[in-house]
Amino acid sequence: MHKERNVARSAFWGLLSTIAVALIPAAALAQGAPAGARIAWVDLQTVLKQSPEYAVAESTFKKEMDGMQKEVEKLQQQFDSTLNEYNKQAVVLSPSAKQSKETQLRNLQQTLQQRASDFQSRAQQREQELIGPIERRVQGIIEGLRAERNLSIIFDVSAQGSNIIAADKSLDLTATVMQRLKAPSQ
Numbered sequence: 001m002h003k004e005r006n007v008a009r010s011a012f013w014g015l016l017s018t019i020a021v022a023l024i025p026a027a028a029l030a031q032g033a034p035a036g037a038r039i040a041w042v043d044l045q046t047v048l049k050q051s052p053e054y055a056v057a058e059s060t061f062k063k064e065m066d067g068m069q070k071e072v073e074k075l076q077q078q079f080d081s082t083l084n085e086y087n088k089q090a091v092v093l094s095p096s097a098k099q100s101k102e103t104q105l106r107n108l109q110q111t112l113q114q115r116a117s118d119f120q121s122r123a124q125q126r127e128q129e130l131i132g133p134i135e136r137r138v139q140g141i142i143e144g145l146r147a148e149r150n151l152s153i154i155f156d157v158s159a160q161g162s163n164i165i166a167a168d169k170s171l172d173l174t175a176t177v178m179q180r181l182k183a184p185s186q
Contacts, residue, residue, distance in 0.1 A: 037152040037153065038149070038150060038151045038152050039151060039152060039153050039154070039155065039171065040145075040146075040149070040151050040153075040154050040155075040171045040172070040173045041154060041155040041156070041157045041164060041167055041171055041172055041173065041174075042142060042154055042155070042156060042157070042172070042173045042174050042177055043156070043157050043158045043172075043174045044138070044156040044158050044159070045158035046158065046174055046178075047138055047174060047177050047178050047181065048131070048134060048135065048138060050178055051134055051137075051138065051178070051181050051182070052181075052182055053133075053134050054131075054134055057130035057131055057134060058130075060130060061123075061126060061127055061130050064126060065119075065123055065126070068119045068122065068123070069119070071115065071119075072112070072115050072116050072119050075108070075111060075112045075115055076112060078108065079105070079108045079109060079112050082101075082104065082105060082108055083105060086101045086102070086105060089101075137181065138177065138181060141177050141180045141181055142154055142173070142177055144180075145173055145176060145177065145180075154173065
């Protein structure tokens with residue numbers, strides 16, 4: 001679930017980065033801005049994972065999801081057990097008993113699929129509830145640095161497809177963002 005969300009977020013930011021890189025020179029020329037647009041980069045994943053609140057959010061998420069995961073696993077075991085029992089007895093069951101077992105299996109499978117889907121939805125929602133405030137705070141810090149340093153754009157080098165293969169290390173704002181994130185809120 002983290003991976004799916006990270007892949008989607010990475011794809012979005014990668015696409016946005018690619019578009020921004022293509023548009024910066026054109027936008028700078030069109031607005032009469034200097035040709036050397038000011039840029040910087042940050043490793044957003046490192047910042048998020050090292051923020052003080054992230055470990056707490058991750059621990060809370062894991063505890064809450066473990067119970068739901070166990071429930072889904074228990075249903076999966078019940079379904080597998082019922083299916084194995086059916087497969088062993090199928091040849092000797094009467095047509096009505098066979099139909100009854102197949103109905104039971106379909107109902108179990110539907111319940112399992114529904115619970116797995118509910119678990120997935122709940123996990124995504126809860127992850128957003130826990131990580132969303134951290135992401136918004138980090139985004140605020142990054143935007144503040146962008147304005148403070150008069151930067152045109154800040155790239156996320158942790159995003160898949162960021163297309164940044166080399167960069168001047170002095171443009172890295174990761175440590176500054178982490179420092180401000182760990183500082184007491186004003």
